[in-house]
Amino acid sequence: MLYEKLMMDSGMLTKFILFKRITQLNQSDVSITQLADELSLNYQQTFIIATEISHDLTKVMATHPSILQKAGKIDSTKLLVTIDEYRYFLLKKSVPFQFIMYFLNHDSPNIDDFCERHYVSRSTVSRKMLPLKKHVKQFGLRFTYTEANLTGDERSVRVALFDALWLGTRGTVWPFKSVALEDAERLASAFAEYFPLSRTYLGAKELNYFAAIFLCRTRKKMYVSYDERYDFLMNDNPYYDFDRLNQELGPVQALPPRYSKGESSFIFFLAHYAPFYTLDDDPSLFQTLEDFSVRPNPVYELVQEFLDYAKTNIFKKEPEVLDKPILIGNLINITFTFYVLRKPFPNLQSLVEVPDKKRKADHSLEVKLQQFFDEKAQEKEYKFIYTVKKYLIYAFKSVLLPAYDKPKHSEHLKVGVAFEHNFTLVRMIYQFLNDLGFVDSSPYQEELNSSYDLVISSSLLPRQKHPDLPLYFWDLSYGNKDLADLYKRLQQLFEQKNILNE
Structure with missing residues (x-):
């Protein structure tokens, strides 16, 4: 939603x-x-x-x-x-947003105090929180009121809180009354090298929000525990510096060793929890590829098995697409997160993308992913797939679709061109249509009327004779600036032709 x-x-x-x-x-x-x-x-x-x-x-x-x-x-x-x-x-008048801001920023938050501060009744709070309560429940999280809080796996709690605050402010204000921006920036800077986010404008601001939520929760003694599923990646790996956190917090705020290990590991896990890689020269991407490839682990093995499968069954005409470091790194991150958590977890994408009608390319890719993960879920070392298969397929599809959803995997438009028989008049249109990649164009033939998705004509004569003909009029005086409208029309027709009717 x-x-x-x-x-x-x-x-x-x-x-x-x-x-x-x-x-x-x-x-x-x-x-x-x-x-x-x-x-x-x-x-x-x-x-x-x-x-x-x-x-x-x-x-x-x-x-x-x-x-x-x-x-x-x-x-x-x-x-x-x-x-x-x-x-x-x-949002400053929205009960769900107010409630999250309240329990993050107050030391002893409780429902009665919240209701008094915001002039609402407990029943109103309960009613207006229903959609958000239902949303976080799918991640094993729940809101509590006697002690106002969001509870569950603390890792998912913090990501859910980040999503709520970032999407509500988009960095335009600093919503953390209990954490100074300077403190968050300092902590974020200390661990920036682990995060691809730190190398982009908005990503650096997002990282400050993560750091602030970290400080909010740990100052209230709400800690993340170490997860043994991190062992293969973080044990005896000098890249992950478990001393850095307390060095940064200083002697006054330093955490006891057992909490320091859990919180440090969460920071390192957070650097992998989403398909963050967008830059080809990202040092953290190369580190991820090296760490996962040289240390025996089921995550890298599963990704490699998938890439072998995909080269044969999905991208057989262009297998080199799957050799791109960015794509491999993002698939590793996705698989690692599901391997560790073994349940759905909050993600920004689901809260900002409007659900669209499924296209034929989406369905085709989904079927092939389903076949792979159905088979792998039966294998002992990949049993974790069974409980998260639907979400794993969706996440893999999101990473692969930009490479897969090309015109070659969709039905092309069939376009007839009815222009005066003169190369200099038609060359621009043909060049434009050929460059699009999803159009098959040829000179207009009247006997093929029923097969055309569109006829581009410099004359209205075809429509006079065939009123139902999908005709786009192109005056010979039109130039490059007029191609934008034609492109919009073609793109709409292409989308319509490739929507899957279920």
């Missing part, structure tokens, strides 16, 4: 969706009637919500001009507040 649906009640969510749509349009004369139709609301409802948004903007920025215009119009070019700033403004 999308993040905003978990955190916002229906009224707040409608307001956010309308604001988001207004920002997308970026026009000086957006019709309220148009917005009402798009959101399946009546005019009066939409006008009231737009008025509330305009009023909210002055609370975010006192000098913000009104976005409301005469004649039922909205001027979205006057927006000075970003979508991240407005989301955070709304």
Whole structure:
């Protein structure tokens, strides 16, 4: 479920969706009637919500001009507040978000104190927390109220808290009242070399959030235990420095040895818990490939067996795709995390991506992944796959799909070109269509009308004779700047043709 649906009640969510749509349009004369139709609301409802948004903007920025215009119009070019700033403004009134902020930032949090501070009843808190409670339950987590908290595997707790706070603020504010930004930055910097995130602009900010959550939880004596499944990677491996944490925390805040080992191991695990690798020259990527390949372990063995399978059964025409270090490193991270946790765990992707209709390429790849993991789950050393197979398939598919979901794995569009018989007039169109890779184009033939997905013609004569012909008119005076609209049309048709009808 999308993040905003978990955190916002229906009224707040409608307001956010309308604001988001207004920002997308970026026009000086957006019709309220148009917005009402798009959101399946009546005019009066939409006008009231737009008025509330305009009023909210002055609370975010006192000098913000009104976005409301005469004649039922909205001027979205006057927006000075970003979508991240407005989301955070709304979330500050959201009970689920308030509750998370409360138990993170207070020493002895409890439900009665929370209700008193935020003028809500216990029943209201329980009701408004339901979607989020259901969401975290799938990860074996639950909210407690007598002592306000999120409980379960502390590793999953911290990732879930990161997701909630990062997606609510996107780095625009520092939401940790109990942790100074400087303290988080210092801790993050001490372990930056382990994290690919540290080498990108937003990634470095995300790492500060992880560090702040680490400090919030450990200062409240909520610790992560060492997991023996880390042994093959971290035992006797000088790359993982288990003394660094206490050296960084200093003598006053240093953790007892048993807690220091567990917390240090969690930091190192966190560097692997997601498919983080995006840069070809990332030193941590090369370290991962070396560590997993030279130390006997079921994670690397499973990934290698999968790559052998995929080269024969999935990428047989382009097996070299699977030799890319980034792809291998990300598959190792995914497999390692499921090997260690053996259950689904929170991930950012599921909270930001709108579920889309399944395409034929998705289905084809999924079937082949299913076949591989079904077989491997029967083998003794890979029994852990059985309980996480669905999630493992989804994660592998997410990494592989950009390489797999190419036109060669989908049905191409069949396009007829009806232009004057002159090379200089048609060469641009043919070159454009050939470069797309998902179009098979050829001169238009009337007897093939039923097979065309689209006919591009410099004349409307074909449509006059065949009114149902899917025709795109291309005037001979059009140039390169007009190709964008044609591309949109072709892309829409390609998506429609490759949606799987289940």
